[in-house]
Amino acid sequence: MRKTVWIILSCFLTLLFVPKTYGQAQDKLLSLLKEELAQQMKELKGEEFPPYHMNYRVIDVTTSVVSTSFGALMNSQQYRSRTLVPQIRLGDATLDNFKFAQMGAQQPSSARLPLDEDNNEDAIRQAIWNETNNRYKFAVDMYQRTKAQTTVNVEEEDKAPYFSDVPVEKYYEAPLPVEKTKIDLDEWAKRLKEISAVFKNQPGIMQGDAMMIYTVERRYFVNSEGTEVVQNLPYARIMVFGETKADDGMELPLNLSYFAYDPKDLPSNDKIIxxxxxxxxTLEALRVAPMVDPYTGPALLSGPASGVFFHEIFGHRVEGQRMKSESDGQTFKKMVGEYVLPADMHVYDDPTIREYAGEDLNGFYKYDDQGVKAERVDVVVNGKLNEFLMTRTPIDGHPRSNGHARAMGGFDPVSRQSNLVIETSNPKTPEELRQLLIEEVKKQGKEYGYFFKEVTSGFTFTGKGGTNSFNVTPLEVYKVFADGRPDQLVRGVDLIGTPLSMFSNIIYAGNDARVFTGMCGAESGSIPVTAISPTILVNKVETQRKAKSQDILPILSAPGLEKKAKN
Incomplete structure (x- = not known):
């Protein structure tokens, strides 16, 4: 199961590229990692099961968080941490310890490193040694199990090796200035209290929060092949959450998010307020909006809604490494060259783009978490499936990495999306799409169709062991009536279905691409992603009723409202 959640983090500030010779010699942590990798590799070469590849990945993170609720400060802090994740491969590329386990450890495993390498060199070396030792023990156990299991299992369908060659990379960015890694907590507390105060004294509002998160990641990667990559990844985001509750107990949330590479480029308070x-x-209207019944029929999905839709039902199924496993559903593995979308639609995933249509993208990076240079991947060209998102784990017909190995700290990288872009060469205007929706509603003999305006998250199942399905959670949904009545806001809708069926139902796409910024959770942890998509028209969607709480509404009036009533 993988899940896309709209909250937390986004991407990048100004990438400061410097020649690889500048500053590298003064980066003591980089030197320590290279020295320890060479030493540990040398020692383990003498063991019964010597490694044929090793790498060290370090994520040095500085995070500033300010959160408020109903005009009051709830949290204000800055903290920093360093996480080391080693990876050890035994055997060779044709059979290694990753065959039956994509992760390099039994569970997410990492070492915390001291923050001051000048005064804690020995402590850093000790932490590296200890985690490398733990990883090697697990690698030996998995390699022995792999060899034993391979002798009794049926021959696998995929004949590709388990690790591919890539060019050796040398890339170095100087550390950002200290003042660029932090924010003025007091100033942001003042701003966010003003924003969340909008929710005070509002009948029926159960949650009214505003949060700012600024994170600067400095990522190190070194491997036994000679690759050395050091890059900075800053993320700045404001998030606003509001929630009400209907009389029947259904919780009804809405949210806003604003992203910029630099905190100073986030919108003004006037705009956010x-x-x-x-x-x-909208929350007040949702609270009294009618509940809807399950439905099948035509619908429009706005850019954010269709972005999540594509991320869930398509994006996860073109992440190549997952298809190496016999347990994966492999929905599209044998469909390269076949139509999977209308002939005028195109899909690509490009981690190298920093903005789209003037908006910053948080799926940006230059090198992935295996030290491979990021590349644009044209996944669908003129409606036909063309390529997958690949790591150093090849599959038949797709032998090379295109820089899509990603992971959060403590996890081992696998194929993941970055900036997924959906475009059409035959765009329709919003007015044309609405008219086409109404025509489709009439054609199917329906009273109404749906317009999914805002969504918050989704999840999907891709394995063979369960239903190969998806679920997208809309927040703001409208009925669009065939007879011209005004659109009606409704609640209680979940968008569900199976991937191939839904794709066959896409008819048209618009000219109004929008950016959905989110976090995607899967086996390699939670990573920043972006989905960019126009409004799409689907001739048939399926919905079910959203689950709702059984709790009764609060008996007491909120303190602010009670005081207001007395006055």
Whole structure:
């Protein structure tokens, strides 16, 4: 199961590229990692099961968090941590310890490193040694199991090796200035209290929060082949959350998010407060909106809704490494060259783009978590499936990495999405799409179709062991009536289905691409992603009723409202 969640983090600030010779010699942590990798590799070469590949990945993170609720400060802190994740491969590329286990450890495993290498060199070396030792023990156990299991299992369908060659990379970015890694906590507390105060004294509002997160990651990667990559990945984001509750107990949330590479480029408070006031109006309308029954029929999905839709039902099924496993559903593995979308639609995933249509993208990076240079991958060209998102784990017909190995700290990287872009060469205007929706509603003899305006998350199952399905959670949904009545806001809708069926139902796409910024959780942890998509028209969607709480509404009035009533 993988899940896309809209909250937390986004991407990148100004990438400061410097020639690889500048500053590298003064980077003591990089020197320590290279020295320890060479030493540990040399020692383990003398063991019964010597490694044929090793790498060290370090994520040095500085995080600033400020959160408020209903105008009051709830949290304000800055902290820093360093995490080491080693990886050890035994055997050779045709059969190694990763055959039956994509992760290099039994569970997410990492070492915390001291932050001051000048005064804690011995402690850093000790932490590296200890985690490498733990990883090697697990690698030996998995390699022995792999050899034994291979002799009794049926021959695998995929004949590709388990590890591919890549060019040796040398890339170095100087550390960002200290003042660029932190924010003024007091100033941001003042701003966020003003934003979340919009929710005060509002009947029925159960949650009214505003949060700012600024994270600067400095990522190190070295391997036994000679690759050395050091890059900076800053993320800045404001998030606003509001929630109400209907009389029947259904929780009804809405959210806003704003992303910039640099905190100073985030929108002004005037802009965010105006948006929050509109959110309050929508929440009030949602609280009394009618509940809907399950439905099948035509629908429009806005850019954010279709972005999550594509991320869930398509993006996860073109992440190549997962298809190496016999337990994966492999929905599209044998469909390269076949139509999977209308002939005028195109899909690509490109971690190298920093912005799209003027908006910053948090799926940006230059090198992946295996030290491979990131590349644009044209996944669908003119409706036909063309390529998959690959790591150093090849599959038949796709022998090389295209720089899509990703992981959060403590996890081992696997194929993941970055900036997934959906485009069409035959775009329709919003007015044309609405008219086409109404025509499709009439054609099917329906009273109405749906317009999915905002969504918050989704999840999907890709394995063979369960239903190969998806679920997208809409927040703001409208009925669009065939007879011209005004659109009606409704609640209680979950968008569900199976991937191949849904793709066959896509008819048209618009000219109004929008950016959905989120976090995607899967086996290699939670990573920043972006989905960029226009509005799409689907001739048939399936919905079910959203689950709802059984709790009764609060008996007491909120303190602010009670005082207001007395006055």
């Amino acid at each position: 105006a948006d929050a006031k509109e959110m309050v109006k």
